[in-house]
Amino acid sequence: MLNFTSPLFFVALALVACGLYILPGRWRAAYLLVLSYGFYAMVSVRFLALMVAGSLLAYGIGIGIANARSDSARVRLMLLGVGGLLGGIVVFKIGGAWHGWLLPLGLSYYSFKLISYVIEVYWDEDSVERDLTLFLSYPAFFPQIISGPIQRSEPYFQQVRALAARRLDSAQIEEGFRLIVTGLMLKLLVGDRLATLIAGVDAAPGSFGRIDLLVTIAGYTLQLYADFAGYTNIALGIGKMLGIDGPPNFNAPFLATNIQEMWRRWHMSLTTWLTDYLFIPLTMTMRRYGLAGLLLCITINMALIGVWHGFTLNYLIFGLMHAVYFSLTMLYLRYISPPRGKKAPPEPRLRRIVRTAFGMVLTFALMSSTQIFFHSARFDQAIGILRQVFGLIPSGARSIGDIGPGAAETFVICALITVWAGCGAPGARRLSDRIAPVAPRWLQYGVGLFLLATLTPDSAGSFVYGQF
Template identity: 30%
Template sequence: MVFSSSLFLFYFLPGFLLLYLLAPTRLKNAVALVASLLFYAWGGLNFLALFLASVVLNFSLIRLMDAAVDWQKRIYLTVSILLNVGMLFYFKYANFFLENLSEVKSAVGGEALHWRQVVLPIGISFFTFEKLTYSIDVYRGVNKPLRSFWDFLLYIMLFPKMIAGPIVRFQEIAGQLQDRSAFDTVDQKLAGLFRFGLGLAKKVLIANALGQEADRIFGLAPADVSAPLAWLGAVAYTFQIYFDFSGYSDMAIGLGRLMGFQFPENFNNPYISRSITEFWQRWHITLGRWMRDYLYIPLGGNRVKPARLYLNLWTVFLLSGFWHGAAWNFIAWGAYHGLFLILDRLFLLRLSRRLGVLSIVPTFLITMVGWVLFRAESLSAALTFIGRMFSAEWPRVLPDLSREFWATLGLASVCAFMAALPPVERWEMNWLTAEPMPLRRAVGLGLLTAVLLVLSASYVISGSFNPFIYFRF
């Protein structure tokens, strides 16, 4: 079940909100937990028992760790990490390694392997990171472990963030699991509803329209893809993945606000970045911070010699690419971004400072080529597509695409780049953070929310193309 589906919008969400808002304070966590279990079971019932068993084991291990002495703490932490990483490795990467091993055996004259394909549980990449952050934060003494197993289960399973983030660290939400009264206001609920409506509109009105054309172009035979058509496909996907994923994050953050939770921001206008370093400070922010604090810094961070620092950067982004998907094109995508992060430190940051605002253009182009690696079905297909982008075949007539596509592409461009103007950046945050909210602003926000919800709901009812890119991660 995804947020932009008819089932969620017209049945699950209204029913849940009615029960949650009417429930007394002491029962709100119970209502949220039952709803989260139903939400996950709808698409992942076969894995629910395994998922719950892993949560029970994690909770028990961390309680034991908290009561143990130093050397025992490390043992319990290690077991917890191995349990979580082992589950992720098996379900997400077993097929990848077996396929590659089979190909190697066949290449040297051996018999190909035969195995039953491992099915990927929904949201495993995201809730694995959250279980890890709980274990590590308790070990580091950042937070005490939760006393209630049900609160811990709610932290892991809270449905707005469970499938595709944001990746919420334990320390960011620990207090809110037991007391959300500070955020349980009418202004917060109105801001949350607007944020949900904004995210839904980004997803269904922009991402879906562009995604349909991107899928068609990437599905063509290479001989049928001219250079301008390849660039249009890359541009369409570049905007699709941003409005799709940031739209989902907006919806998750908005739903959290409706419930009294404050989730961290996950996107901050990434396509106005002036370097790849800045891009990763603005794109999938919670993943970037997780990688920095739980992987990059433990490897030595910036405290090591330059050669080791560059190796650390590349290692982190190779793993980031592999986290996104078990395929060589994702690994290549991670290596590609790691390379430009290293080049930033060597000389590109100095060059971008000289270019000023113009450095947005080369950064966007670098990012767009990288998204081809991310989107293609395989590494060879990605390289072929990139080859078509840079080929000399430029016909005199532009590809014949629909007016809806061109209009949506124009709207996406304006929305993605207008934040380069200082008064515009994070305008919605300025609107939503003022509390108490002035009456005129509250009325305007309510009307705008209603328009966004009606337009988006109309599209969901009438449209049939409604994928969600990060659902498979």
């Protein structure tokens, strides 16, 4: 498979983008479908057949719902479609966790797309898509197949239809190129370096001191963000070049002052998907039980986020930890936190700054604590790290600097860059405006490509979320 970080892939992408705009408009949807199926077939023709089968199931269910003459028939068809698509995820997740099956590329992502389509048609039969070629290209759209983001059907269909009449837009191509370059830099120059250093600690965590282990735990969150946000930028940039705007997946998550806000800023396409299709319907069903029902809904929602990553005890604990943090945050904001808004008394500036900074640090610490279970391959490994952190077993004498020459300095630099990026890259726009008169954009991009060519590690790591 052509990797999203390989130079060969981007040579092919340039040719693909040119081919798209050369073709007559009526062939462009079919062109995207052929490209996406071709990309997937390079991984596995057998798993491509699975995606086609799921797509045809959703397409047929959608037509059936739109043509159904009774509400009961529509409900049965909706449940059949959602159940069939969820069943495929469950079977392969169980097989992967318990029998080592290879998970089909993008199974969760394209299945969630198709499930949302079926539900949307059930809610509004006018949203049904009858153009088979256009429909099949939706779940298969190759920039989003590895790790999302999870795009909704209607915006995609509208954009592909509009694409038929569009001409090559230089501003759109430049914006796509900028997203790709920044994504590659975040992934290759920062995320992969952090991953290499963290792997050095993972090889023998018991030999490292407690402080270095705590720093490494924080590094789990930083590395995951650099990797996943880097991939998201690349995916959005590729889509942009092909005339398709995908949904944002991150919005400065390290500015969050509580776990609720963190989840509104982190993996946003998954969070909003679960909110719309699971959490809100569930809370409506459980509203008669008041606060207990709401807490149960939060627990179910976050537990499912955990096991969505994999049917293992570690991922379940990861989700349940977030459920506890989320619930405590909700209770604090509802019953303890000072009132806010127009009627609330003004808060002194220094107190507001301290409260905000404390909230950001605490939120990051809580997020990182859950990453112990997310990152560890086995339950006993995660427990061993926790026992060492809490002083229940002796710590070692090694430090991150012992991994290799310049390891500690590299870790600090990469961590600072990731925090800066995760806070929305404050000041970047002003810096760009000041640089622009001296260094035109083509030169800025050239410097970025030069850094990628000279500083990228010898072997780029795979995307973390590619396994889900």
